[in-house]
Amino acid sequence: MAGPSTLWETLQALLPHTKEELKLELGEKVEGSVLMLLQEAAELFLGGQWRECLQTCEVLLDYSWEKLNTGPWQDVDKDWRRVYAFGCLLKAVCLCEPPGDATSVAAALKACDMGLLMGAAILGDILLKVAAILQKHLLSGKRPAPGPSQEPPGTKKARNDHVPIPDVTTERTVPRLHCPSLQYFKKHFLVPGRPVILEGVANHWPCMKKWSLEYIQEVAGCRTVPVEVGSRYTDEEWSQTLMTVNEFISKYIREEPKDIGYLAQHQLFDQIPELKQDISIPDYCCLGDGEEEEITINAWFGPQGTVSPLHQDPQQNFLAQVMGRKYIRLYSPQESEALYPHDTHLLHNTSQVDVENPDLEKFPRFAEAPFLSCVLSPGEVLFIPVKHWHYVRALDLSFSVSFWWS
Amino acid sequence: MDEERRGTWFGFGFCGFGQALGSGLGRQVHSPEPLRTPGGSLGVCRVSASWSYTAFVTRGGRVQLSGAAGGTADGCTDAWASEELLVLLRAGPGAGAELQAWAPGSAMRGDPLWSQAVQEAEHGPSRDETQAGLLPLLPCARAYVSPRPPFYRPLAPTLRARRLELGAEHALLLDAAGQVFSWGAGRHGQLGHGTLEAEPEPRLLEALQGLRMAEVAAGGWHSVCLSETGDIYIWGWNESGQLALPTKSLAEDGKTTAGEASGLEEDGSEVKRGSAGEDGAPAPFIAVQPFPALLDLSPGSEAVKVSCGSRHTAVLTRTGELYTWGWGKYGQLGHKDTTTLDRPCRVEYFVDKQLQVRTVSCGPWNTYVYAVEKEKS
Numbered sequence: 001m002a003g004p005s006t007l008w009e010t011l012q013a014l015l016p017h018t019k020e021e022l023k024l025e026l027g028e029k030v031e032g033s034v035l036m037l038l039q040e041a042a043e044l045f046l047g048g049q050w051r052e053c054l055q056t057c058e059v060l061l062d063y064s065w066e067k068l069n070t071g072p073w074q075d076v077d078k079d080w081r082r083v084y085a086f087g088c089l090l091k092a093v094c095l096c097e098p099p100g101d102a103t104s105v106a107a108a109l110k111a112c113d114m115g116l117l118m119g120a121a122i123l124g125d126i127l128l129k130v131a132a133i134l135q136k137h138l139l140s141g142k143r144p145a146p147g148p149s150q151e152p153p154g155t156k157k158a159r160n161d162h163v164p165i166p167d168v169t170t171e172r173t174v175p176r177l178h179c180p181s182l183q184y185f186k187k188h189f190l191v192p193g194r195p196v197i198l199e200g201v202a203n204h205w206p207c208m209k210k211w212s213l214e215y216i217q218e219v220a221g222c223r224t225v226p227v228e229v230g231s232r233y234t235d236e237e238w239s240q241t242l243m244t245v246n247e248f249i250s251k252y253i254r255e256e257p258k259d260i261g262y263l264a265q266h267q268l269f270d271q272i273p274e275l276k277q278d279i280s281i282p283d284y285c286c287l288g289d290g291e292e293e294e295i296t297i298n299a300w301f302g303p304q305g306t307v308s309p310l311h312q313d314p315q316q317n318f319l320a321q322v323m324g325r326k327y328i329r330l331y332s333p334q335e336s337e338a339l340y341p342h343d344t345h346l347l348h349n350t351s352q353v354d355v356e357n358p359d360l361e362k363f364p365r366f367a368e369a370p371f372l373s374c375v376l377s378p379g380e381v382l383f384i385p386v387k388h389w390h391y392v393r394a395l396d397l398s399f400s401v402s403f404w405w406s
Numbered sequence: 407m408d409e410e411r412r413g414t415w416f417g418f419g420f421c422g423f424g425q426a427l428g429s430g431l432g433r434q435v436h437s438p439e440p441l442r443t444p445g446g447s448l449g450v451c452r453v454s455a456s457w458s459y460t461a462f463v464t465r466g467g468r469v470q471l472s473g474a475a476g477g478t479a480d481g482c483t484d485a486w487a488s489e490e491l492l493v494l495l496r497a498g499p500g501a502g503a504e505l506q507a508w509a510p511g512s513a514m515r516g517d518p519l520w521s522q523a524v525q526e527a528e529h530g531p532s533r534d535e536t537q538a539g540l541l542p543l544l545p546c547a548r549a550y551v552s553p554r555p556p557f558y559r560p561l562a563p564t565l566r567a568r569r570l571e572l573g574a575e576h577a578l579l580l581d582a583a584g585q586v587f588s589w590g591a592g593r594h595g596q597l598g599h600g601t602l603e604a605e606p607e608p609r610l611l612e613a614l615q616g617l618r619m620a621e622v623a624a625g626g627w628h629s630v631c632l633s634e635t636g637d638i639y640i641w642g643w644n645e646s647g648q649l650a651l652p653t654k655s656l657a658e659d660g661k662t663t664a665g666e667a668s669g670l671e672e673d674g675s676e677v678k679r680g681s682a683g684e685d686g687a688p689a690p691f692i693a694v695q696p697f698p699a700l701l702d703l704s705p706g707s708e709a710v711k712v713s714c715g716s717r718h719t720a721v722l723t724r725t726g727e728l729y730t731w732g733w734g735k736y737g738q739l740g741h742k743d744t745t746t747l748d749r750p751c752r753v754e755y756f757v758d759k760q761l762q763v764r765t766v767s768c769g770p771w772n773t774y775v776y777a778v779e780k781e782k783s
Binding site for chain 1: 420422423433457458459474489490510511574575591593601602603604626627654693716735770771
């Protein structure tokens with residue numbers, strides 16, 4: 001039975017023991033005052049002064065957090081994210097100081113997750129290793145219970161809302177192909193930019209059989225993830241927040257949710273590498289110019305009723321459906337004017353039109369814009385060409401995995 | 407005038423780099439303490455605090471640094487401290503003045519990173535003992551200094567700038583007519599034009615048109631201005647309650663005081679407009695306030711000075727009371743604890759000691775205050 005002292009020893013063994021190793025290579029953007037603090041934190045840590053180290057870490061975290069919130073995210077200097085990750089790392093380990101009760105270890109895991117979400121990789125991806133150790137420790141002390149609601153596994157409250165399932169027979173549907181050759185796909189769909197549903201490509205991925213609410217809670221339950229709250233991201237009441245996967249499932253999937261919560265557009269498979277083993281990268285991605293490491297893999301996990309408003313993305317997309325079904329509508333980039341994109345910089349890639357309830361007085365041309373639609377079911381992969389407008393609504397509890405590639 | 411009553415400078419909040427802030431014990435001071443600088447606070451007429459160090463300017467023209475950066479320099483009329491640069495305004499070789507930008511670590515020895523001759527102000531504001539200098543606005547009001555290149559930034563001459571304040575990614579300008587302009591990034595609503603869009607050039611705050619403003623202050627991602635009649639207008643990011651509007655993060659900790667705890671929804675939807683619900687229900691949480699909201703400190707009070715830290719706000723009333731709110735983790739609110747507040751609270755220390763606060767100047771995570779003894783009536 002793993003005890004707290006073993007956890008502590010494992011963590012200590014994992015972390016560097018010398019000042020030279022517990023150091024970040026940072027550029028000029030990070031001011032001397034911060035370098036002083038980083039050094040102080042490392043010295044306190046190596047000197048076994050856990051409380052004092054935690055205090056210094058808090059200062060480092062608060063200061064780098066401010067940097068992370070200055071300017072657009074993509075312009076934030078990576079060094080600030082490294083500083084943030086460093087603070088999270090030392091904080092996480094210090095929190096596990098014996099006796100290291102479950103609350104402290106959960107807090108430590110949260111610190112790791114914050115470092116993984118907002119920080120950048122340091123010291124050979126050490127945060128991933130620490131997170132894995134902490135998660136294992138937390139799970140070994142618990143029965144595999146679903147979470148705060150204390151429901152026995154397997155009894156999901158059935159949601160039998162009378163959700164309108166669009167009558168896709170009256171709409172032009174996305175063509176379906178069974179395992180086309182690379183060349184055929186390239187010639188007829190990738191190059192001309194035409195959507196297609198690929199069958200037989202993902203249906204044997206382990207996730208198709210393995211994934212369920214119970215499995216997800218086992219593998220990721222205590223991990224902190226970003227959740228979008230609100231009907232859709234164009235709404236005023238929309239917001240983003242952080243919570244554990246257990247809390248998300250309990251609050252937005254099992255109980256009678258007051259709001260829609262969506263674990264959307266999150267690189268869950270970078271955060272929890274174990275899940276990555278249940279999926280594969282579609283072979284067709286090799287037709288692109290980029291490297292495999294550059295492919296962005298996002299998880300989309302949420303209850304029935306989540307909506308992604310009509311929008312376009314700057315990369316090619318394979319959307320693999322794992323759990324539940326999604327209604328998806330696609331408009332060609334040629335129809336962009338009839339889709340009335342927002343004129344703000346923030347939302348210029350998003351249409352103003354509510355696809356399934358359009359205001360035709362305000363957006364008259366929308367009615368005539370041609371589109372393709374489909375209901376995407378588990379095992380199927382939808383190819384969404386670059387810049388192709390798409391609208392997505394979950395018809396059931398749903399889990400999709402998207403692959404953005406170029 | 408106030409010349410007869412010599413006051414004292416006090417400080418509270420973060421001092422993790424040993425910058426002079428009262429006793430400076432540990433990293434934080436949670437309640438106001440008199441400044442301990444060499445020579446005490448005698449003659450200090452301006453305090454400009456950056457995150458890791460503070461610059462004190464004395465009436466005699468000496469600049470003294472304290473904290474991660476040290477050193478002294480003479481012949482200075484103004485100083486402005488930031489992590490990237492220390493900016494000094496020094497009496498120049500000739501009739502004019504010289505603007506100098508120093509690396510904070512240089513202790514003002516050797517050569518500045520760059521320098522430029524600048525015009526003196528023709529008719530500067532009256533410099534009483536607590537009147538802050540104008541930096542980062544230059545005396546001629548035709549340009550301002552930025553901590554990031556380009557360091558020297560001209561202002562359109564039509565903008566008759568009176569005060570200029572810089573946030574983490576935005577700028578606020580108060581002109582001679584009492585109008586407020588803003589520009590820079592707007593993702594947290596800090597520009598006050600009702601959107602989250604950036605503005606490349608100074609844009610007039612239309613929501614305040616018709617009201618003459620007397621003061622402006624910029625925090626990291628929020629903005630405040632005071633009207634000539636003592637009203638407070640505030641906008642921008644409210645993630646730590648720095649707008650004195652209910653913030654979700656406090657509610658989740660069970661600590662919001664701006665709304666009835668029992669009436670708030672547990673998950674708390676965040677809306678962008680701040681107002682009480684039509685049915686009288688407690689106001690929902692506000693993450694971002696993209697246009698100015700009027701803030702009531704207490705009935706009948708008139709706000710006369712304002713200063714902002716990165717995530718907290720401090721306002722001074724005509725009667726010499728200091729109110730603070732927002733992020734309090736390092737004691738920068740001065741309420742003897744580290745509570746973050748989303749409503750204005752009076753700093754009782756000065757009331758208890760019968761002191762009238764005359765000036766407030768916030769660093770990112772701390773607060774400096776100049777106070778005098780109350781007149782015996």
